[in-house]
């Protein structure tokens with residue numbers, strides 16, 4: 570049913586976004602793969618039933634609803650192909666993709682290295698769950714590059730990256746980290762939710778697995794939770810899929826459908842998010858209330874040169890640092906927004922803004938910037954309207970002490 574690779578002879582990523590995973594001839598001539606609702610899969614013969622006990626962790630093997638259907642496999646293969654992976658494993662949220670990647674490698678007595686700038690709940694999972702399992706978690710400076718090799722121990726199983734990092738957008742030198750990790754047989758994972766397969770392909774840079782919160786830009790409409798782990802080889806795929814299956818992770822068919830549907834327009838939405846994000850960031854860089862813009866496309870963003878070398882674009886998510894003022898000033902700013910909403914997510918069609926506090930989270934590095942971090946997501950509204958809304962908000966902020 571699912572097409573494991575892009576249409577023959579087609580390299581263009583926009584074309585692959587549109588065509589991957591579709592096969593009208595085997596899907597009743599419908600343009601989209603069908604949504605299969607179901608738990609039970611039936612087997613025609615004893616041979617087929619017995620074979621399923623052997624093959625149930627293998628790619629695209631239909632054995633039981635929890636483990637996936639032709640709908641799931643079409644979506645997984647479509648995204649895996651965009652990232653040039655061997656295969657992808659889908660789960661019920663971005664965080665589930667993160668935890669599945671960790672659990673596929675880390676066990677009692679192992680050591681894992683985690684970027685200090687990871688998404689907050691990723692860190693909570695490491696601190697509260699992995700440590701309880703007997704895993705030693707060590708945080709590292711995301712800008713460390715190949716120097717991370719000095720932290721490797723005989724029991725290091727995984728180096729976990731997120732690039733750019735949550736809240737402050739440091740871009741990691743993934744190829745440098747990968748090259749030293751591979752020499753020691755250490756696996757690497759990278760959270761690629763920000764760039765999406767359109768703007769960065771971790772597996773092309775040697776990363777073992779790419780973690781995607783598809784909830785964000787792939788779904789794109791803020792209406793479903795979805796995660797994917799894209800794997801570089803048959804070996805990593807089998808490891809991750811087996812882990813996902815043993816954890817009982819599953820993905821509802823209607824959410825797979827929303828992921829597929831969102832994916833088809835990723836190629837037109839991302840450039841729009843990028844353009845609005847950059848326009849907002851450039852406008853805000855000159856605003857008297859703004860001390861700093863944290864955006865990988867800005868030359869003073871840590872890792873900017875790496876971003877220019879490895880990425881082909883930017884999404885609409887970035888932060889600004891505004892002058893420090895009292896809580897009343899913050900409330901005056903954010904309680905009367907017209908278009909931006911306050912919310913913890915991003916990647917949908919709508920603009921969002923949320924105050925963030927990196928200084929209280931980091932342990933391997935120190936966030937010493939004076940001022941308040943505001944994370945913004947540029948949605949698909951008219952840019953002039955967004956600029957007017959944020960300018961008015963900053964005027965309300967500046968009026969307070």
Ligand SMILES: Cc1ncc(COP(=O)(O)O)c(C=O)c1O
Pocket residue numbers: 662663664665667688731735760762763782783784785794795796913914915
């Ligand atoms: C960088 C990053 N990774 C992973 C996740 C988790 O995704 P989900 O909300 O789908 O669990 C998020 C959510 O905000 C995120 O920002």
